[in-house]
Amino acid sequence: MGVLDWLESLPLSEWVATSEAGYPAMLSLHSIGMSAVVGLLLMLDFRVLGFGRGIPYSIYKKFMPYAWAGFALNLISGVLLFNSTANRLMINWPFLTKMGAIVLAGGITWLLWRSIKSQDEVGADGTAAASRGAKLLAVVSIFLWFVAIVCGRLIAYVMDYQILNSHR
Amino acid sequence: MSTAEILQMIHDTWLGQVTREHAPIFTTALVIHFVGICLMLGAMLVIDLRLLGVGKQVPIKAVLSVLPVAIFAFVINLLTGIVFFCFDPVGYYNNPAFKMKVVLILIAGLNALFFTLVEHKKLVATGPGYDATALAKISAALSLFCWFAVILFGRLIVAFQGATSFFS
Numbered sequence: 574m575g576v577l578d579w580l581e582s583l584p585l586s587e588w589v590a591t592s593e594a595g596y597p598a599m600l601s602l603h604s605i606g607m608s609a610v611v612g613l614l615l616m617l618d619f620r621v622l623g624f625g626r627g628i629p630y631s632i633y634k635k636f637m638p639y640a641w642a643g644f645a646l647n648l649i650s651g652v653l654l655f656n657s658t659a660n661r662l663m664i665n666w667p668f669l670t671k672m673g674a675i676v677l678a679g680g681i682t683w684l685l686w687r688s689i690k691s692q693d694e695v696g697a698d699g700t701a702a703a704s705r706g707a708k709l710l711a712v713v714s715i716f717l718w719f720v721a722i723v724c725g726r727l728i729a730y731v732m733d734y735q736i737l738n739s740h741r
Numbered sequence: 742m743s744t745a746e747i748l749q750m751i752h753d754t755w756l757g758q759v760t761r762e763h764a765p766i767f768t769t770a771l772v773i774h775f776v777g778i779c780l781m782l783g784a785m786l787v788i789d790l791r792l793l794g795v796g797k798q799v800p801i802k803a804v805l806s807v808l809p810v811a812i813f814a815f816v817i818n819l820l821t822g823i824v825f826f827c828f829d830p831v832g833y834y835n836n837p838a839f840k841m842k843v844v845l846i847l848i849a850g851l852n853a854l855f856f857t858l859v860e861h862k863k864l865v866a867t868g869p870g871y872d873a874t875a876l877a878k879i880s881a882a883l884s885l886f887c888w889f890a891v892i893l894f895g896r897l898i899v900a901f902q903g904a905t906s907f908f909s
Contacts, residue, residue: 597900604778604896605889612783616807624810627803628787632796639786639795719776726772 577659589657596657602650607725609643611718614682618711621685621703630689658732665731671724678717685710748830757827767828770821777821778892780814783807785888792864792873792881801864801871837907838897845894849887856880 580586589595617633619625655662662668688707703711751757760766784807790796791804826833833839860877873881901907 597897601893601896604775604892607775608778608782608889608892609786611779612781613786614783615779616783616787616810619807619810625803625806627800627806629799629803632787632791632799632804635796636787636790639790718779722775722779723772726768726775730768 577663580656580659583656585653586656586659589653596654599650599654599657603647603654606643606646606650607722610640610647611643611722613637613640613643614678615715615718617682617685618715621689621707621711623702623708626702633689661732662728665728667724667727667731671721671728674717674721674724678714678721681710681714681717685714744834745831748834751827751830754827756824757830760824760828766824770824774818774821774825777814777818781811781818782888782892784811784814785884789881789885792877794872794878797872798869800869801867801873805861805865832902833898835905836898836901837904838894838901842891842894842898845887845891849884849891852880852883852887856884 581590589599613633613636616625617636620628620630620633685707688704688710760770787807788804788811791799791801796804856877860874860880864871864873864877
């Protein structure tokens with residue numbers, strides 16, 4: 574039995590796949606987590622691009638735990654969703670693209686965060702304009718989150734197409 | 742005019758016909774709706790978390806500068822929401838999750854109206870380090886609760902398709 578079959582055979586995976594409440598509950602948590610983590614990181618990107626410049630970067634340091642909480646919620650619900658349909662997701666191109674986009678967006682945000690942190694210490698009130706490099710990172714990050722959302726939406730459509738009879 | 746007649750009228754509109762005939766319209770509107778969710782919650786988290794006391798050194802006036810993002814996102818989601826409703830007016834009208842979502846949006850709307858009329862002016866005049874009043878904090882907490890619940894019940898609409906109550 575392969576790893577993917579084993580994941581699908583776990584009791585929690587079967588609950589998500591077959592119970593009436595499991596799948597919708599995971600999807601709901603996944604949407605709520607998304608709104609927190611993507612929402613806050615988009616606001617950070619907008620700020621870097623010059624929107625709402627009166628907001629110092631330092632407040633985003635305080636917001637980061639909430640973005641991480643959203644991410645944790647999505648990691649947990651995402652893993653449970655994955656385990657319930659592991660075999661089909663591993664051949665689902667929107668899913669694979671979404672994972673790639675999230676990993677890249679995370680890396681880009683990390684780079685952006687580093688460049689901002691050094692800048693915040695330079696600007697007295699932390700409201701200085703961002704460097705051109707930081708702005709480029711912000712644009713790429715916005716694009717990658719968009720790709721992740723679009724592909725996340727398309728997962729179910731491609732899956733429906735593959736099996737024509739989904740439990741969604 | 743009866744409710745059934747009104748729903749039929751909405752069903753027969755050009756928008757209703759065109760969304761039923763071309764599936765990609767619904768899918769595209771759904772993707773935009775999810776981007777809107779992220780923008781809306783991102784902006785609301787920035788404002789409401791500050792009101793609740795996160796990043797108190799930042800003046801409330803500064804975080805209120807992201808309000809246009811929330812308003813823009815709300816309009817986008819209202820418009821895409823109309824597309825969904827015209828697709829299947831009777832289905833949405835009878836769907837318990839959709840009804841709940843609408844009620845929650847109304848509560849969130851009244852809360853926002855209260856905030857705008859009663860709190861906004863006072864809060865804009867406050868400086869760094871200002872701790873919002875208990876009333877403003879309740880309003881901020883209610884706002885976040887409602888919007889997260891709106892996402893929850895929005896996501897449950899598909900799960901309750903064809904049901905007439907949550908318990909049927």
